[in-house]
Amino acid sequence: MLLQIAWKNIWRNKVRSIVILSAIALGIFAGMFNMAFYYGMVEQRIETAIKTEASHIQIHNKEYLTDPDIRLYMSNGSEMTGCIKKLPYVKEASKRTIVNAMIASAETGSGVRIVGIDPDIEKKVTDIHQRLVTGEYLEGIRRNPIVIGEKLAEKLNVKVRSKVVITLQNVNGEMMYVSFRVAGIFKTSNTVYDESTVFVKNDDISGLLALTNDDIHEIAVLLKSNEGIDQTLADIRNKYPDRDVKTWAEILPEVGLVEESMNLSMFIFMGIILFALLFGIINTMLMAVLERRKELGMLMAVGMNKLRVFTMIMFETIMLSLSGGIVGILIGVGFTLLFSNRGIDLSTWGKAYEYMGYDTIVYPILNLDMSFQVVIMVIITGFLASLYPARKALKLNPAEAIRIDI
Amino acid sequence: MKVIDIKNVEKIYNDSEVKVHAVNGVSLTFEEGEFTAIVGPSGSGKTTLLNMLGGLDNPTSGEIIIGETNISKLKGSRLIDFRLHNIGFVFQAYNLIPVLTAKENTEFVMHMQGIKKSEREKRVKELLSSVGLGDRIDSRPAKLSGGQQQRVAVARALASKPKFILADEPTANLDSKSTANLLDIMEKLNKEENITFIFSTHDQRVVKKAHRVITLEDGKILSDEVKS
Structure with a gap:
């Protein structure tokens, strides 16, 4: 029932919720598409490294x-x-x-x-x-x-x-x-x-x-x-x-490093987006909590314990974040699939890319593991965003809150 | 049977270094099935006394015993849990959850009590029918009149099968027809199901219906009159 109330609460102030949902969706879409683009670029570079330059393994004199x-x-x-x-x-x-x-x-x-x-x-x-x-x-x-x-x-x-x-x-x-x-x-x-x-x-x-x-x-x-x-x-x-046997990543350490650092750098990028969104979500939830002080006071008065109050606000924040996140992921997946066949032509800036060994047409790659990890990151963001508004709610004195004129 | 026993309760607020005796040495008992109004001018201590009876505030000294529990000594989650299972509240401004229907608003308290869905649904229907809203169970508060919303609030207060119901100025926002209707329903519940009601009110229509009227002034009991 808490889940049901939390979901309904999101839609009390539709305009406010849609504004923050759009911000989350846009941020997640940008992050997802960037990750797919970068992933595609690096995968193409690795494929070139293996198929054209280094193969999987090379053997030399020591x-x-x-x-x-x-x-x-x-x-x-x-x-x-x-x-x-x-x-x-x-x-x-x-x-x-x-x-x-x-x-x-x-x-x-x-x-x-x-x-x-x-x-x-x-x-x-x-x-x-x-x-x-x-x-x-x-x-x-x-x-x-x-x-x-x-x-x-x-x-x-x-x-x-x-x-x-x-x-x-x-x-x-x-x-x-x-x-x-x-x-x-x-x-x-x-x-x-x-x-x-x-x-x-x-x-x-x-x-x-x-x-x-x-x-x-x-x-x-x-x-x-x-x-x-x-x-x-x-x-x-x-x-x-007595021979020197190395993998492509050891032969071409700069490509190996890009592959190794790819996941980390993508998560840092997504982390920055979510960190920025975190403040927007906190603001929205804080407004929602302050507007409902009277109602929260009533709920606490009739016997809703602190854990339930916290859980309700946490559910509401996570559902708000996740709704925006899922919309963003779906748009990101759509764009990735669209460009995964067509490719993105970077030939205008191609010289620098070619010099570094990258193709000038990048085919973004959809990575389902990555999408799943983004969902987890959005849930964690939602949870973190709920802490401050929930704390505000828990500090309410029910006897005073039910008499507030809002 | 004694439901509430208040022994020499005091509530002192320390505002601006001046001690204010909001409630000053009040002792009262409430029996099961009472229909009592607490009256008095603003600042007489009605709300403070009601808050303490409802476990929303602790007395500075004295004891409040509900059933066999001294609630002045309960703190935190134990006090919240006690309220959930023993006290029903009806507020002046109805305080229903606007996104839930009449049925869901009533059911919610039972859900917190951990009552099974089938039992909840059966009881919600009975309660809403008993307050005359059997045909509005799926309406949200915004679609109900003030009187109807307050009747949902009464149904919600009854849902947890409390030992008594505290009603804080329940008719203050209602017109005379809705007030009469609400009071009739509460009186019927009191007579037929022996539900204990304690009102804090300024409303003479409530005072007229009450079987016992306690008048407070300056935090003390001025009179305690039981009508024959």
């Missing part, structure tokens, strides 16, 4: 990541990839030969990271082949094909079939100058990656570096799903204790 010297290679590449492919969660494992080099066109030069790959296997691990804006994936060029990023192509002013010269030092310290021909140009959402990474065939680069096909610098492992990361990581570390 010192390679701190000192990427070409002499720090692993000499049993084929045996390792063969073993890793047999692990239950593993979809594919690609071995790579990596060297830092200079690339030059007729006009200019640039420092790059050359990644030597087996294109057929690499296609199953990364999605660079799907991100080609022109040309083909190390095909169509008979000798020394190279795939470069669009940003680098612009910088070097080269097109498909243009010649570029690679200058590098092999494991014996000899300088090598080799010409390659551009087979394809790719574009990811990360312009830094596009400017600094090029792909060639493993067979073409190993010989230049005076390495065999089995001497590799990196194995990139793609899993069937994210769930298998911990298990696979442990399996590989067990099998190859």
